[in-house]
Amino acid sequence: MSGKGKTIEQKMQELRELAGWFESDDFELGSASARFEAAAKLAREIEHDLSEMENTVTVLKQSFEQS
């Protein structure tokens, strides 16, 4: 479940879906542990992405004074 190339919103959606499985009828004890690990990894990725992202602020050179 690699998160490379995915946006934060996509990763959050994926995390919500993973969490939803635990409440759904598809829940199966055998694969619960692996899914839990995947969710924890995804949450760590989201935290990393959110902490690292920065804005680019550019002040336009153009003058808005009346010519």
Place this chain on the structure above:
Amino acid sequence: MENEKTEIRLSVTDFVGLVNQTFEYAMPGVVIVGEVSGYNVRQGKWVRFKLKDEQSAVDFFGSVYQIRQPLEDGMMVAVLGRPRLSDKWGFSVSIQSVQPVGQGSIKRSFELLLRKLDAEGLFDEARKRPLPELPTRIGVISSTQAAGYADFVKILNGRWGGMQVEVAHTLVQGINAPGQIIRALDHFNQAGEPPEVIVIVRGGGDPDDLAAFNDEALVRAIAASRIPTLVGIGHEIDTTLADLAADVRAATPSNAAQLLVPDRRELIERSRGIVLGLVPAMRSRETADLKERSAASIAERIRVLKDEVTQTARLLRQYDPQTVLARGYALVRGDPSVGAMIEIERKEDIIEAEVRDVRKR
């Protein structure tokens, strides 16, 4: 006549031309502050009034398009203009822009323009558009030297990242500010890669400082912007017409940043919360599963026992003497020796008989 050498003789037209040239050189733009008197509009196009103080009065002339906030006699205003000597009408100042000054005049002008634009539906809720949920390109109009701008950028960078923020540096107070902000709005609206939202911010100030944001042309430009607008001017208690015309109004520049993007710290907490919430969910499902399995095992044991009981009952029924008699057999009771009496029990009757003979098999 000693003065003859320095004397300049000019025609009237040349004199007018020379005076205007001198005015232009000496005062390309001058702001004059005074009280409006004799305000009138002719043919719906031309505006004339005087500005006066305790000692003097000067004529002003311009078009209605240059009057961007309603005026009345008695208001104090600052007029940006160019002194002109007209060949027909004499001296006047050509109006470039006008702004009310002083709390009373600003309030009166604000009320008049609010009533006018409100009647046109410029501030209707139905016109308001939502801001993009997570913008990646933002256009900001502000003075980069203003405290409000610094607050906005600081909060924005703290809350969210990965955005391209283009800043149009303009005046945010004074008579020239509305024109610059309008040109910045036009720039973003006509850009090849336009931002998803335009943010106009300015920190707090007295009513004179914020008066630029009650300029009619600016308010109309904000309302007409193709790109959704977010305006945060002054402190929470300040209301400008620019605020009212915006799609979304922020109380302050910092609040504008809060309304624009989510807080990354909240999102981190939310994602951690989702994972932590899985532990009790998993435990409860595990317990339910165990209960289910143990219930199934008890039911199985009961079923086996039931089978055993059924089998035993069937076996017992086989040995029941009545069952044997029903199959045609008979029961013999008594001493089987010659001459003795015995009892023979069958399904339908019981026979008493004497033993005549006993042989070994």
